Amino acid sequence: MKKCRYFIDIDSEEQWLNKMAGKGYELKGKCFLSYCFSDEASSDNSTIKIDYRTFKHPGDFADYRTLFEDSGWKHLFSSQGLHYFRRENACASDDIFSDTESKADRYKRLLQTYFALSFLFLSFILVLFTTNALTADLFIRPQSLYYTPGLWNKTGAAFISAFLFETPFALMRGGAGWIVLLSALSFFYLFVKTYKKYRKCLYGH
Incomplete structure (x- = not known):
């Protein structure tokens, strides 16, 4: 199953x-x-x-x-x-960790990994912005990813046809930037959440 x-x-x-x-x-x-x-x-x-x-x-x-x-x-x-x-043994302890400190060490190891991944993705974003491979327009003005001339001046069926044709290409252009940004934010969120658990495990708050 x-x-x-x-x-x-x-x-x-x-x-x-x-x-x-x-x-x-x-x-x-x-x-x-x-x-x-x-x-x-x-x-x-x-x-x-x-x-x-x-x-x-x-x-x-x-x-x-x-x-x-x-x-x-x-x-x-x-x-x-x-x-x-x-x-496997009924006489074994209820937890694989013998004490609070060893359990907290598990969170500490996760913290180190999440910090490294957050730093890696944030550094990658900085490099992309520095080299202009990634700009704020990607997040502020996603329509800038559409390169079809006069797209936003079209109306009716002409606009729908041009928009649907261009959208897959726009997603490919902007997808990488969003993936990097969301990955950085996700790992930073996991870092903060795990840090709280680490402190709670050690100090009870």
Whole structure:
């Protein structure tokens, strides 16, 4: 069984996965926005937890996985730095993190990634504006992306025909700029949201 879902934070994803586990569906894997579960529900009600961590050496990842499995948590799979675990031992702790500080470190690692991505996209926007490859007209006057002579002076069927013909080309011209801007804003939003969770985890507020 496959379920398509999109999550902007780990906590929401964990809650949904555990809700599915509560219904007896065993998590098998993930591909982009699609989650794979066992086809038939069972009595299994294992807890699912997610960690975020990147590794420079395969040996470090092997040690990391072994550490959790020795604590009763089975590593299911990894996806873009996210590692999914299921509690296999009933005697294992309720969480994969032993204390508040180690849980906060997960948010700290995410903060570093979101900051780097925000900085990357914002720098890219600055370079585009500096080289005039991207101008404010793209966001203030989107009609400037339409190059058909006299387009906005046309009326009736002539305008509709010319507008529909030009629109795909206008979207291609302006799409990249919007994608870069929205990506920068999205990662900055995730940075702020994760920072709040990091502080709450450490200080309770």
